[in-house]
Amino acid sequence: xxxxxxxxxxxxxxxxxxxxxxxxxxxxxxxxxxxxxxxxxxxxxxxxxxxxxxxxxxxxxxxxxxxxxxxxxxxxxxxxxxxxxxxxxxxxxxxxxxxxxxxxxxxxxxxxxxx
Numbered sequence: 408x409x410x411x412x413x414x415x416x417x418x419x420x421x422x423x424x425x426x427x428x429x430x431x432x433x434x435x436x437x438x439x440x441x442x443x444x445x446x447x448x449x450x451x452x453x454x455x456x457x458x459x460x461x462x463x464x465x466x467x468x469x470x471x472x473x474x475x476x477x478x479x480x481x482x483x484x485x486x487x488x489x490x491x492x493x494x495x496x497x498x499x500x501x502x503x504x505x506x507x508x509x510x511x512x513x514x515x516x517x518x519x520x521x522x
Contacts (some may be wrong), residue, residue, distance in 0.1 A: 415470035416488040424473050426494040441476030445483040
């Protein structure tokens with residue numbers, strides 16, 4: 408397993424941080440869990456984003472953003488470097504959004520992409 412580092416390859420907006428901390432508290436998620444950010448094959452554009460609380464696994468790098476532990480498989484960094492995760496809570500949309508500069512195309516729902 409990799410050691411923790413403070414230089415995360417992605418960013419969380421203030422809205423995302425607030426919502427993640429709220430979810431962690433509401434679901435009583437313990438300190439041995441962190442936020443897993445990654446990708447997996449699938450979706451209408453080729454790859455889906457992974458976002459959820461999970462335990463650290465072999466091959467993960469651990470980052471810290473404003474008190475939130477982030478776990479990311481090293482191989483996923485190629486697809487996620489420079490990405491910004493936000494949380495929208497408006498009339499038209501509610502949920503996490505992904506602004507990924509590595510995506511060459513995205514689907515209409517914004518949860519899958521190709522690179």
